[in-house]
Amino acid sequence: MxxxxxxxxxxxxxxxxxxxxxxxxxxxxxxxxxxxxxxxxxxxxxxxxxxxxxxxxxxxxxxxxxxxxxxxxxxxxxxxxxxxxxxxxxxxxxxxxxxxxxxxxxxxxxxxxxxxxxxxxxxxxxxxxxxxxxxxxxxxxxKNSHIRPKVLVLYDSMYGTTSKIARAIEQGVVDAGAEVKLVNTRASDLERVATEAFDCACVAVGSPTINATVMPSIHAALGYLKGDIFQRAQELGAELGRQALEKAKKE
Structure with missing residues (x-):
C-alpha cells in the first residue's frame, strides 16, 4: 500500500x-x-x-x-x-x-x-x-451463553395499529416474567437494533405492508441483522402486524 x-x-x-x-x-x-x-x-x-x-x-x-x-x-x-x-x-x-x-x-x-x-x-x-x-x-x-430470556420487539407503524400490537406483545412478555425491549426502528439507529438483538432469545418483527413489502426501516433493520446476528440465530420469532392479526382472527 x-x-x-x-x-x-x-x-x-x-x-x-x-x-x-x-x-x-x-x-x-x-x-x-x-x-x-x-x-x-x-x-x-x-x-x-x-x-x-x-x-x-x-x-x-x-x-x-x-x-x-x-x-x-x-x-x-x-x-x-x-x-x-x-x-x-x-x-x-x-x-x-x-x-x-x-x-x-x-x-x-x-x-x-x-x-x-x-x-x-x-x-x-x-x-x-x-x-x-x-x-x-x-x-x-x-458458547452463546450470553443469550438471556429476553424478547426484542422490532416494529414500525403507519397509522398506529402495528404499534398497538407491538405494545400488547410487550405486555404479554412482561406478564410471562421475561425481559422485553420494544424498539421503533424508524426512531432507532441500527447499532442499537443489533445491540439489543445480540443477547435476546427471540425477535418479534412487526410492520405494515407498503408496496407489497415491509416498511423501509424494518427492511433496513432485518438486512443489517441478517449479516450481523441472524447468521448464527437458530430461529426468528413472531410475525405481527395488522395482516397477521386479521389472519389470526379468521383462524
Missing amino acids: MKALYHIEPECQIVGHDEEVTVGTKTLKFGKVPMLHWPDSSYTYLKEDKVLFSNDAFGQHFPGDDLFCDHHDRSHVSREMQSYTANIIGPFIGPKGSMEKGLGKVVATTEGDIDMICPSHGVIFRTPEDIKMALDLYVSYT
Missing part, C-alpha cells in the same frame, strides 16, 4: 503466526486471527511485560479521556463491549466461529499469562478483575 499510494519502498519484515521479533530487550510475538474481524487481523504479545495488543478483539466504541477500564463503571464497559461485538464481530462469534478460534490462539500464544489487554478501540484492561471480565465475556459469546 505504501508503495502503491505514496511511492515509498518500505523496509519491512513479514511475520507469520507465532513468529517472534526481538527489539532491543523486548520480544514481540505475533498471531494471526483472520475474520476477527478482518481477513488480515492479527495480535501482538509483548512477552516481557505480558501485554496483549489485541487489535479489534475486546474493543469498544468508548469515548473518553481516561484510558483504563478500572477508572470507569465496569458494567458500562461490558455493555460497550457487547455493543461493539454485536455490531463489528457479530457474524463471527458462536461455537467454532472466528472468535473461538482466535481465543484459542491467544491463550496458546500467551499461555494465559496476561497483565494487560490493549485493544485498538476503547479502554485498556490492566487489573486481574478487568482482564478476567473481558476474557469471560468473550468465552460466553463463543
